[in-house]
Amino acid sequence: MKLGLIHVQMSGIVVAVVLLVGSEAPAQGGERSIPSVTPGDPSSSALGDAPGATGTVDLGGSGGIEQVIPAGPGPSYPRVPRGITQPPEPFGPQEGLGIESISPLTESSLPIGGRLGTVPLEDLEGPPNGLTIDQAIDRLLGLNLELRSQAMEISKARADVLTAGLRGNPLIYTDASQVPYGDFEGSAGGPTQYDLNITLPIDLNGKRKRRIEVAVRAQEVTEALYQDSIRLQIDNLYTAWIDVLAAQATIQFLKAGMESLESQKRIIEQRVREGTMSRTEFNNLEILIDSTDLTLLEAVETYEDAKRTLAALLLIPLNEAETFPIRGTLRGLDLPSPPIEFLIEQARAIRPDLAAFRLGVHRAQSEVRLARANRIDDVFLLYQPFTAQEALMPGERVATSWAMGVTIPVPIFNRNQGNIARAQHTVVQTQTQLENLERQIILEVQRAEAAYSVTLATIKRLQEETLPAARENLELSLAQRGPEEPDSISRIEAQRAFGEIARQYLDALVRHRRSMFRLNTAVGTRVFP
Numbered sequence: 431m432k433l434g435l436i437h438v439q440m441s442g443i444v445v446a447v448v449l450l451v452g453s454e455a456p457a458q459g460g461e462r463s464i465p466s467v468t469p470g471d472p473s474s475s476a477l478g479d480a481p482g483a484t485g486t487v488d489l490g491g492s493g494g495i496e497q498v499i500p501a502g503p504g505p506s507y508p509r510v511p512r513g514i515t516q517p518p519e520p521f522g523p524q525e526g527l528g529i530e531s532i533s534p535l536t537e538s539s540l541p542i543g544g545r546l547g548t549v550p551l552e553d554l555e556g557p558p559n560g561l562t563i564d565q566a567i568d569r570l571l572g573l574n575l576e577l578r579s580q581a582m583e584i585s586k587a588r589a590d591v592l593t594a595g596l597r598g599n600p601l602i603y604t605d606a607s608q609v610p611y612g613d614f615e616g617s618a619g620g621p622t623q624y625d626l627n628i629t630l631p632i633d634l635n636g637k638r639k640r641r642i643e644v645a646v647r648a649q650e651v652t653e654a655l656y657q658d659s660i661r662l663q664i665d666n667l668y669t670a671w672i673d674v675l676a677a678q679a680t681i682q683f684l685k686a687g688m689e690s691l692e693s694q695k696r697i698i699e700q701r702v703r704e705g706t707m708s709r710t711e712f713n714n715l716e717i718l719i720d721s722t723d724l725t726l727l728e729a730v731e732t733y734e735d736a737k738r739t740l741a742a743l744l745l746i747p748l749n750e751a752e753t754f755p756i757r758g759t760l761r762g763l764d765l766p767s768p769p770i771e772f773l774i775e776q777a778r779a780i781r782p783d784l785a786a787f788r789l790g791v792h793r794a795q796s797e798v799r800l801a802r803a804n805r806i807d808d809v810f811l812l813y814q815p816f817t818a819q820e821a822l823m824p825g826e827r828v829a830t831s832w833a834m835g836v837t838i839p840v841p842i843f844n845r846n847q848g849n850i851a852r853a854q855h856t857v858v859q860t861q862t863q864l865e866n867l868e869r870q871i872i873l874e875v876q877r878a879e880a881a882y883s884v885t886l887a888t889i890k891r892l893q894e895e896t897l898p899a900a901r902e903n904l905e906l907s908l909a910q911r912g913p914e915e916p917d918s919i920s921r922i923e924a925q926r927a928f929g930e931i932a933r934q935y936l937d938a939l940v941r942h943r944r945s946m947f948r949l950n951t952a953v954g955t956r957v958f959p
Contacts, residue, residue, distance in 0.1 A: 480651045481790025481860055483797075532576070532662035537944075538673040538736050540680050541729050544722030545925075546932035547686025548897065554679050560757030563671055563959075566744060570667050571660065573745040580659050587649035594645035595638065598631035598808060626816040629837075631808040640800035647793035654789055657782035661954055663743075668947035670740040675760050676940040677733035683936055684726045687929070691719045760939040762946050762958055764886065767879050773953050777875050780954040784871060787864040794857040801850040810837035871952070878949040885942035892935045900924075900931040 561569075571577065604626045695715055701707035734752045741751035767773070778784060812835040819829040844850075907924035946958040 480648060480655065480793070481787045481863065483648070483651075483790075483793065483856070532659050532666065534662070535666045535669040535739065537669055538677065538732055540676060540732060540940075541725045542933075544684055544725035545687035545691055545718055545929050546683040546936065547688075547690050548901070548932050548935065549682045549686050554675070554682055555759050556678070556757040557755045558757065560755035562757050566667060566671060566740075566756075567664060569744045570663060574663060574743060575745060577660060577663055580656055583652050584649070584656055587645070587652040591642065591645040591649055594641040597638065598633070600631070601627075601629040603627040603629065621820040623820075624816075624818045625814060628813045628815070630811045630813075632811055633808050635803050635806050637800070637803045637808075640796065640803045643796045644793065644800050647789065647796045650789045651786050651793055654782045654786035658786060661782060661951060665947070665951040667740075667743055668944075668951065670736060670743055671756070671758065672760075672940060672944050672947065673736035674733065674740055674756055675758050675943065676936075677729055677736050679760055679936060679939065680729045681726065681733060683932060684722060684729055687932070688719070688722055688726065691715065691722060695719065760943045761889070762943060764890070765958070766886075767882050767949070768957065770876060770879050773875050773879055773949070773957070774872050776955065776957075777871050777953045778868065781871055782954065784864070784867055787860060787867055790860045791857065791864060794853065794860045798850065798853040798857060801846055801853045804849070805844055805846045806841050807839040809839070812836065874952045875949075878945065878952040881945040882942070882949050885938055885945050888938045889935075889942050892931070892938055896931055897935055900928040904928040 604624070607623045607625070608620055609622050610620060695712075698707055698712050698715055702709055702712050737754070738751045740746075740756075741748075741754065746754055812833075814833040814835070817831045817833065819831075821828060903924040904927075950957050
């Protein structure tokens with residue numbers, strides 16, 4: 431980059447005009463210097479990539495061009511970097527923002543095997559003083575460390591707004607020129623001159639206003655992203671919560687199955703002694719009891735691990751991680767799902783990730799306006815309140831004067847055309863991402879609503895038809911011997927069928943409760959308690 435300087439002196443006022451002369455073609459936008467953000471950089475964000483961010487915004491206002499400004503109209507022109515008059519850059523490209531910052535928890539795998547019984551649902555609710563799901567959500571919002579860390583992104587975004595509104599600092603420059611080596615006696619030099627200059631940058635085309643606009647839009651996007659992080663973290667809480675309830679119910683079902691097996695063992699053992707039943711059936715029953723007991727041990731470990739995961743989300747002390755009580759049920763209210771059209775409308779209006787992309791479109795548009803404003807650099811007004819010239823002849827007074835000047839960058843070349851084009855493409859890109867996200871949300875809501883309706887119908891049928899029939903068959907197979915006693919094969923089949931139906935019923939309860947919470951997450955609000 432070359433600088434040409436033209437001085438025009440008019441009645442004591444000097445106008446200094448800086449001509450920006452490039453040695454390359456007009457397409458020089460690639461010369462902008464954009465600071466990089468590396469992992470671990472404090473300028474990066476814990477929320478991921480922000481929708482609508484172009485990665486070329488300079489909220490400090492330097493425009494990416496390190497120019498040199500003349501300090502004054504006097505004989506001496508120091509090359510002062512204009513960057514020292516500009517506010518610092520607050521966060522550069524803002525890399526690291528995104529809506530998928532919270533990793534979803536993996537659902538716990540319940541142990542398979544053994545005999546399951548059935549227990550009344552009210553026996554699965556937990557103690558009255560246990561932690562409810564509403565209390566757990568309140569605790570999550572107040573104490574979860576990941577959310578507390580991400581909340582600082584909003585404070586950082588507010589600081590960026592403050593930085594974007596800073597004005598350029600003035601320059602004060604003083605110099606002494608034409609200082610002789612010795613004296614000027616017998617020469618045409620001199621007299622020695624002393625100058626004091628003040629240079630003030632003036633933003634004539636509203637770059638500061640555009641910087642503030644971009645920073646405010648970025649703050650709005652950050653706030654929406656944080657709300658989405660809350661939504662995803664609550665979804666993780668739902669997963670951990672159901673894992674605990676599912677493991678707890680599995681333990682209760684296995685214990686009920688063990689009680690039934692122990693009762694059956696006593697009857698078979700008596701019949702073996704009487705010689706009316708073979709030892710083989712007794713051994714098979716003992717094998718089933720051992721299998722159930724081992725499955726119960728695995729279920730207890732799954733329950734304790736689920737409690738530890740839940741405790742980590744809620745910041746419960748380590749010494750209480752496996753012992754704190756919770757109160758909840760796997761069976762929700764038998765309520766039909768609201769109409770799918772209503773759920774989709776709610777999701778499109780409420781989902782914070784969708785709101786983040788809508789705000790991201792506005793942010794991208796504001797960055798286009800900022801990039802256009804950055805084509806023209808600040809005008810620099812110079813005021814020289816004091817210039818003193820020594821007298822050449824003895825007895826003469828020191829001459830004083832003042833001067834004013836202005837440094838005007840002449841935009842012969844569009845130095846920011848690449849960034850303008852990039853910002854415009856980002857607008858289109860963000861709009862496309864917004865449309866794609868809307869389609870994904872509609873599909874997510876449809877799937878969650880279908881899963882809820884299917885699991886609700888499954889539970890009703892199991893409770894009203896299948897489970898009573900299986901229990902009746904089991905009771906008949908275990909009745910006292912008589913002329914109509916079923917044979918051994920029928921008894922074994924009845925026991926196997928009841929165990930499978932009990933397992934299917936427990937699985938349906940878990941899937942139904944998960945579907946309720948999943949629908950809440952898909953819509954973005956509490957559709958079901």
